Amino acid sequence: MRDTAGWVHRLRSDEGSAAIEAAIILPALIMFLCMAIAGGRIVTSGAKIDSAAEDAAREASIHRTAAAAQSAARSAAADSLSDQGITCASANVDIDTGGLSVPVGQVGTVTVTVTCTVNLSDLLLPGVPGAKTLTSTATSVVDQYRQRGE
Numbered sequence: 787m788r789d790t791a792g793w794v795h796r797l798r799s800d801e802g803s804a805a806i807e808a809a810i811i812l813p814a815l816i817m818f819l820c821m822a823i824a825g826g827r828i829v830t831s832g833a834k835i836d837s838a839a840e841d842a843a844r845e846a847s848i849h850r851t852a853a854a855a856q857s858a859a860r861s862a863a864a865d866s867l868s869d870q871g872i873t874c875a876s877a878n879v880d881i882d883t884g885g886l887s888v889p890v891g892q893v894g895t896v897t898v899t900v901t902c903t904v905n906l907s908d909l910l911l912p913g914v915p916g917a918k919t920l921t922s923t924a925t926s927v928v929d930q931y932r933q934r935g936e
Contacts, residue, residue: 820909823909824906824909827904827906827909828904828906828918828920831872831902831904831920832920832922834866834867834870834871834872835867835872835900835902835920835921835922836922836924837866837870838862838863838866838867838870838872838900838902838922839863839898839899839900839922839923839924840924840926841862841863841865841866842859842860842862842863842866842879842881842898842900842924843859843896843897843898843924843925843926844862844926845858845859845861845862846858846859846862846881846883846896846898846926847885847895847896847926847927847928847929849886850886850932851886852883852886852887855881855883855886855896856881856883859879859881859896859898860879860881863877863879863898863900864877864879867900867902872902872904873905874902874903874904875903875904875905875917876902876903877900877901877902877903878900878901878902879898879899879900879901880898880899880901881896881897881898881899882896882897882898883896885897885927885928886928888928890930890931890932891930891931892930893927893928893930894927894928894930895925895926895927895928896925896926896928897923897924897925898923898924898925898926899921899922899923900921900922900923901919901920901921902919902920902921903917903918903919903920904917904918904919904920905917906918
């Protein structure tokens with residue numbers, strides 16, 4: 787009888803259950819960690835793209851002609867993204883330089899929109915897209931008493 791009791795006790799013991807619990811919980815924890823990393827990457831990339839748009843708008847607003855402003859804004863956006871370690875799978879910089887053509891004494895603005903596609907495929911997380919497109923717009927005031935170009 788004693789032998790049977792030992793055998794039944796071994797069947798009901800919870801030895802090895804920690805390994806089973808770990809096998810069930812570990813994938814969920816890894817997925818949660820990857821989601822947190824993806825979210826963090828999207829948030830920090832968004833902030834850096836905001837900064838690039840602000841840099842580009844400010845740079846465009848100090849130039850006298852639309853052509854010079856557009857060239858300077860594109861260059862400033864690319865430099866800002868590069869300096870901050872953002873690599874865009876595709877990037878686009880749209881510049882509205884209408885504020886450079888207003889008469890002297892009137893306030894004009896320059897608006898820049900930076901669009902960047904951030905790569906997320908290295909996270910290898912199911913349900914997360916391979917890339918996310920982020921867009922930021924910034925506006926800078928043109929000095930109303932500064933000479934305008936033609």
